Amino acid sequence: MGDILLGNQTLQFHCWIEIGNPTSRDRWVIDLTCDQYELLSDRAFVCDRHSTLAELGIEYKALIRLSAREIRHDPVWHRTQLLAKGMTNWLAHRNRPTGL
Incomplete structure (x- = not known):
């Protein structure tokens, strides 16, 4: 759980799934509810590597991590x-x- 940083906007209090090492840029981000935010409403979902999203100016910043x-x-x-x-x-x- 955490925030999504999108340009100069912060989308707060969101949940998503990450697969892989939490410090690796190659970890996968899966967000099934990103369309809750108007800034991401053009996407049905997010499923991409953290590094690819960062290159697009989308950063998923976890504040709390839960294990399986x-x-x-x-x-x-x-x-x-x-x-x-x-x-x-x-x-x-x-x-x-x-x-x-």
Whole structure:
């Protein structure tokens, strides 16, 4: 949880998922609710490397980090479960042989 820095604007109190080392510029940022903010409303979601977003002038600045174990007790747990289910379905469909 933290802020999104977008140019000279600060979008406060937001949640997203990061995958990878928290200090690595190569970590992934997944934000399913970025369209809550007018400045990001042109995006349905964000799924990109931190470094790529920084080059676009979008910086996700975490103030609080929860582990996979800790997030189970957070109100966003339900959304992470929906994401996991959707990704599982997408991958299963994507890897299905064509012509069957």
